[in-house]
Amino acid sequence: xNDHFAASPGDAGSWMAAEGEDRDVIITSRIRLARNVNxxxxxxxxxxxxxxxxxxxxxxxxxxxxxADDQVYVDLEEVDLLDRELLLESHLISMELARADGPRGxxxxxxxxxxxxxxxxxxxxxxxxxxxxxxxxxxxxxEQIDQAISENVDYAAxxxxxxxxxxxxxxxxxxRFSVMLHLPALVTTKEIDKEFNAAQKMKLAVxxxxxxxxxxxxxxxxxxxxxxxxxxxxxxxxDLLKVVxxxxxxxxxxxxxxxxxxxxxxxxxxxxxxxxxxxARKISSQEALELLSQxxxxxxxxxxxxxxxxxxxELLVLTQPAHVQAMETKDLSExxxxxxxxxxxxxxxxxx
Amino acid sequence: xNDHFAASPGDAGSWMAAEGEDRDVIITSRIRLARNVNxxxxxxxxxxxxxxxxxxxxxxxxxxxxxADDQVYVDLEEVDLLDRELLLESHLISMELARADGPRGxxxxxxxxxxxxxxxxxxxxxxxxxxxxxxxxxxxxxEQIDQAISENVDYAAxxxxxxxxxxxxxxxxxxRFSVMLHLPALVTTKEIDKEFNAAQKMKLAVxxxxxxxxxxxxxxxxxxxxxxxxxxxxxxxxDLLKVVxxxxxxxxxxxxxxxxxxxxxxxxxxxxxxxxxxxARKISSQEALELLSQxxxxxxxxxxxxxxxxxxxELLVLTQPAHVQAMETKDLSExxxxxxxxxxxxxxxxxx
Numbered sequence: 001x002n003d004h005f006a007a008s009p010g011d012a013g014s015w016m017a018a019e020g021e022d023r024d025v026i027i028t029s030r031i032r033l034a035r036n037v038n039x040x041x042x043x044x045x046x047x048x049x050x051x052x053x054x055x056x057x058x059x060x061x062x063x064x065x066x067x068a069d070d071q072v073y074v075d076l077e078e079v080d081l082l083d084r085e086l087l088l089e090s091h092l093i094s095m096e097l098a099r100a101d102g103p104r105g106x107x108x109x110x111x112x113x114x115x116x117x118x119x120x121x122x123x124x125x126x127x128x129x130x131x132x133x134x135x136x137x138x139x140x141x142x143e144q145i146d147q148a149i150s151e152n153v154d155y156a157a158x159x160x161x162x163x164x165x166x167x168x169x170x171x172x173x174x175x176r177f178s179v180m181l182h183l184p185a186l187v188t189t190k191e192i193d194k195e196f197n198a199a200q201k202m203k204l205a206v207x208x209x210x211x212x213x214x215x216x217x218x219x220x221x222x223x224x225x226x227x228x229x230x231x232x233x234x235x236x237x238x239d240l241l242k243v244v245x246x247x248x249x250x251x252x253x254x255x256x257x258x259x260x261x262x263x264x265x266x267x268x269x270x271x272x273x274x275x276x277x278x279x280a281r282k283i284s285s286q287e288a289l290e291l292l293s294q295x296x297x298x299x300x301x302x303x304x305x306x307x308x309x310x311x312x313x314e315l316l317v318l319t320q321p322a323h324v325q326a327m328e329t330k331d332l333s334e335x336x337x338x339x340x341x342x343x344x345x346x347x348x349x350x351x352x
Numbered sequence: 353x354n355d356h357f358a359a360s361p362g363d364a365g366s367w368m369a370a371e372g373e374d375r376d377v378i379i380t381s382r383i384r385l386a387r388n389v390n391x392x393x394x395x396x397x398x399x400x401x402x403x404x405x406x407x408x409x410x411x412x413x414x415x416x417x418x419x420a421d422d423q424v425y426v427d428l429e430e431v432d433l434l435d436r437e438l439l440l441e442s443h444l445i446s447m448e449l450a451r452a453d454g455p456r457g458x459x460x461x462x463x464x465x466x467x468x469x470x471x472x473x474x475x476x477x478x479x480x481x482x483x484x485x486x487x488x489x490x491x492x493x494x495e496q497i498d499q500a501i502s503e504n505v506d507y508a509a510x511x512x513x514x515x516x517x518x519x520x521x522x523x524x525x526x527x528r529f530s531v532m533l534h535l536p537a538l539v540t541t542k543e544i545d546k547e548f549n550a551a552q553k554m555k556l557a558v559x560x561x562x563x564x565x566x567x568x569x570x571x572x573x574x575x576x577x578x579x580x581x582x583x584x585x586x587x588x589x590x591d592l593l594k595v596v597x598x599x600x601x602x603x604x605x606x607x608x609x610x611x612x613x614x615x616x617x618x619x620x621x622x623x624x625x626x627x628x629x630x631x632a633r634k635i636s637s638q639e640a641l642e643l644l645s646q647x648x649x650x651x652x653x654x655x656x657x658x659x660x661x662x663x664x665x666e667l668l669v670l671t672q673p674a675h676v677q678a679m680e681t682k683d684l685s686e687x688x689x690x691x692x693x694x695x696x697x698x699x700x701x702x703x704x
């Protein structure tokens with residue numbers, strides 16, 4: 001266990017606080033900015049030495065800045081895989097940054113709402129997370145952070161195109177809005193496909209719990225802008241604010257409908273999930289996600305009142321493999337991890 | 353709900369008391385005697401009128417006798433299907449007697465350890481049940497009952513062959529010993545087939561929870577003598593006393609072995625069963641049997657101490673469809689029964 005990060009592995013971070021608007025359906029909001037530094041080629045064209053130079057340059061420029069009172073810088077080459085996986089599971093770094101080689105780093109807040117990745121696909125990836133639907137709030141905050149960075153770092157930009165980015169789809173604002181949605185009712189009734197088609201027509205992307213390339217588990221979905229080129233920040237925000245509330249409304253109305261018509265089945269599914277979470281002695285991270293998803297539905301519709309939404313949101317992160325490993329003092333086999341995960345879940349859910 | 357029987361449908365009867373020798377593996381012991389009345393043809397050759405005459409004759413002869421202080425006589429033509437199914441689920445009457453037409457009856461004790469069926473395959477089928485391995489005890493008791501009946505009823509018998517019965521396999525003693533075994537470890541490890549083969553070589557029959565033609569569910573098995581012709585009561589008892597303790601020993605040693613080598617898996621399975629039983633909102637009788645079987649193993653090996661063996665044994669009977677129906681005041685659909693069953697199980701297992 002590295003001291004940087006998991007000093008409190010049992011804390012999932014403020015963005016999982018189950019606060020904010022529409023928290024019954026929207027778990028978190030996220031904004032990321034892609035920025036590059038002038039006079040350095042894009043990441044794909046950097047040699048390892050140039051990567052290191054860039055990393056040092058950025059670190060030097062960022063270190064005087066205070067983005068959060070609990071801010072930390074980590075050189076990702078210097079920490080072990082477990083710490084990188086912890087950061088990945090906390091959505092603070094990307095899979096690429098966690099698993100690739102080479103000079104790269106991240107500035108992040110210990111309460112896990114902020115990260116600035118260095119040497120990801122772009123030189124800089126600034127990211128803010130907030131609980132529930134908080135896109136407008138975190139937009140104001142990230143604009144201040146962006147402004148502060150730009151006063152110290154010379155961003156690559158073009159007077160007509162806007163910010164220049166490694167991948168053409170990000171050129172312009174370099175901004176992506178995302179919300180993480182919990183859509184168990186739409187999944188159960190297979191209504192989800194309609195929403196996905198509608199989202200795709202609006203050029204929004206739908207991804208799984210862990211972003212790009214991740215499979216869908218536990219009825220959790222990230223919806224985000226796909227193309228930013230030629231569009232203003234306000235345009236992008238409005239796209240999401242047009243589609244997401246529709247999805248939220250649809251999910252809620254289907255929740256009501258299935259509760260009316262299939263209450264016994266839903267109640268059974270929800271309570272079986274609670275029973276398994278409270279009693280299982282071995283549980284995989286995938287099963288935990290699926291059961292937590294069912295339990296979350298039960299809590300949101302007022303069927304279960306002995307578990308709070310915050311605990312469930314936190315467990316979504318804390319039951320992931322690296323978090324479970326981080327709570328133990330020795331390396332665990334997969335089976336031992338499943339046993340430790342089940343023990344932790346029982347403890348959090350007040351089981352015997 | 354008929355007043356005869358289910359005055360206390362929540363009481364599974366003394367034979368499910370989880371007492372007696374080897375109760376960790378042997379749930380109940382059972383002896384039945386096949387007897388026929390002289391001067392009446394065997395059941396298959398009786399007209400409906402003759403059946404009725406026989407029933408009246410037997411009833412008249414038996415009614416002065418007291419086999420148990422809580423003894424009741426039921427004319428099975430006069431009670432509804434639910435009551436007959438209750439008696440069947442309590443192992444007091446056979447499937448044939450529960451579901452066939454025609455004049456037939458049963459004398460039974462309310463604590464459900466004794467029954468005397470009239471007009472089953474034989475004119476009389478006397479049966480005693482006891483908890484755990486109690487074959488020798490109930491043999492003494494059933495011999496007294498047999499003696500008492502024989503003083504009032506003229507049994508069909510042959511000086512050389514012994515008692516005459518409808519089916520030739522029962523000729524002689526007309527006696528069958530059975531034990532109901534719980535063999536989850538032998539089933540899990542597939543060692544069960546060896547024991548079945550050994551039993552068959554000894555001319556013992558292996559059946560499911562509800563006897564002849566019933567499928568195997570929940571790792572419960574009845575082992576009994578198949579052929580009684582030409583064999584003494586002592587021979588038959590010795591056959592069972594040779595084989596059953598071997599099965600018990602084998603089951604116990606495999607339980608120890610899997611606990612040693614696969615403790616996590618077993619613990620997980622046992623506690624998941626407990627979690628589902630304590631939380632499910634809908635549960636079928638088959639699933640209940642299966643989960644109770646897993647939980648029973650956990651209780652027997654000392655893994656679970658918040659549930660007692662008696663409750664589990666009783667629930668094996670009380671979760672069956674007619675018992676669940678009998679606890680309600682109106683006719684239930686299958687789904688309503690599953691909901692009522694789950695509610696009852698939660699209540700018995702002290703769930704929230």
